[in-house]
Amino acid sequence: MTQTPQPPQTPHQPRTRLRIGPHMVQPPVVLAPMAGITNAPFRTLCREFSGGKGLFVSEMITTRALVERDAKTMRLIHFDGSEKPRSIQLYGVDPTTVGKAVQMIVDEDLADHIDLNFGCPVPKVTRKGGGSALPYKRHLLRSILREAVTAAGPLPVTMKMRKGIDDDHITFLDAGRIAVEEGVTAIALHGRTAAQHYGGTADWEAIARLKEAVPEIPVLGNGDIWSADDAVRMMRETGCDGVVVGRGCLGRPWLFGDLVAAFEPGSGAGSARPTLREVAAVMRRHAELLAEWLADEERGVIDFRKHVAWYTKGFSVGSEMRKRLAITSSLAELDALLAELDLDQEWPPGADGPRGRTSGRNRVVLPDGWLDDPYDCAGVGADAELDTSGG
Ligand SMILES: Cc1cc2nc3c(=O)[nH]c(=O)nc-3n(C[C@H](O)[C@H](O)[C@H](O)COP(=O)(O)O)c2cc1C
Known part of the structure; x- marks a missing residue:
């Protein structure tokens, strides 16, 4: 793919490796877990661009569905034979169920690394008190981490969280200390509160503060990395040990190649600027991988539809064609439509920068009295695991 040359790296080269338990992640770049996105096909695409370097986390798996061996969940935990380490993200609200899910992963050799979503x-x-509301209840958080780490034995357990519920209820520093005390291997911090949802800009300063607060373990910074330069800058500015990249990869799996290159000393790497022809080839491959994974071409192509707008962002494709691309249900149909595009278009400057969810929200809906006492022994109902839309 066409590269735009960049100035050489400054002498302040950020660290180039990250240890997650027994696993060396070199360079220290992690694909963020994204529900409905980071399934085995998408991880394969990103790995193809990164030359296999980096760490690629699965979609979020709810612990209850896992222990109940829900059929869809069992498919979601599938890893390609070449994925090493196999990294699975769990979401659970009940310490016992989380412990059972982790035990199952260990007993059945389902993964090499477990990340917990908060x-x-x-x-x-x-x-219901789940998700980003949960770390506010310090005892419950501690119990979940303890059960997970105990059941995991030698498998590393990491956690991913936001800054807190809102600016008046910040939890990440307490949660970080609790994680260290309970033997968590590394922490990823998305520099937003739950109230911010995806609005505003991520607070990288909070990542720096967490790094100071938990010097014992690696801290991974997350939020608003849209280019390889952003990743390098986040590491420099915050002192974090690695970066977690989510929305920047939507419809742009080659960003992973840029990220890896940016950490190769003296590479002078730039950013991939694929033509629409090159993008179309990646789209075709993505749809094909989904069809293979689902063992059903129609379902695969239908699942691919959500990626169309991201892949074509900024290109002159026309709203009518975008609509037609978003209702395809076979690879032949997709091929025919892609062939109709003006494939010689260069990468459009407008396609860099933010993509995916960007909206904010002001109020976090919580159970009655949730904020009254951070240290009570609250539990959270199993129905707080019902949503699977992620982070
Ligand atoms: C579509 C989508 C799904 C997500 N699903 C999850 C998830 O399952 N688990 C999780 O921890 N975070 C999830 N997230 C949050 C991302 O992992 C990441 O923290 C967030 O997007 C901020 O990083 P970014 O600015 O690089 O996108 C999701 C985000 C998006 C956009």
Whole structure:
């Protein structure tokens, strides 16, 4: 893919490796777990661009569905044979169920790394005290981490969280200390509160503060990395040990190649600027991988539809064609439509920068009295696990 040359790296080269338990992640770049997105096909695409370097976290798996061996969940935990380490993200609200899910992963050799999600801001979940509302209850957080780490044995357990519920109820520093005390291996911090949802800009200063507060373990910074330069800058500015990249990869899996290159000393790497022809080839591959994974071409192509707008962002494709692309249900149909595009278009400057969810929200819906006492022994109902839309 066409590269735009960049100035050489400054002498302040950020660290180039990250240890997650026994796993060396080199360079220290992690694909953020994204429900409905980071399934095995998408991880494969990103790995193809990164040359296999980096860490690629699965979609969020709810612990109850896992222990109940729900059929869809069992498919979601599928890893390609070449994925090493296999990194799975769990979301659970009940310490016992989380422990059982982790035990199952260990006993059945389902993964090599477990990440726990405490960042989900959706009202359906926070209303019950789950997701990003949960770390406010320090004892419950501690119990979940303890059960997970104990059951995991030698498998590293990491956690991913937001800054807190809102600016008046910040939890990440307490949660970080609790995580260290309970033997968590690394922490990823998305520099937003639940109240911010995806609005505003991520607070990288909070990442720096967490790094100071938990010097014992690696801190991974997350939020608003849209280019490889952003990743390098976040590491420099915050002192974090690695970066977690989410929305920047939507419809842009080649960003992973840029990220890896940016950490290769003296690479002078730039950013991939694919033509629409190159983008179309990636779209075709993505749809094909989904069809193979689902063992059903129609379902695969239908699942691919959500990616169309991200892949074509900024290109002159026309709203009519975008609509037609978003209702395809076979690879042949997709091929025919892609062939109709003006494939010689250069990468449009407008396609850099933010993409995916960007909206804010002001109020976090919580259970009655949730904020009264951070140290009570609150539990959270199993229905707080019902939502699977992620983080
Ligand atoms: C579509 C979508 C799904 C997500 N699903 C999850 C998830 O399952 N687990 C999780 O911890 N975070 C999830 N997130 C949050 C991301 O992992 C990440 O923290 C967030 O997007 C901020 O990083 P970014 O600015 O690089 O996108 C999701 C985000 C998006 C946009």
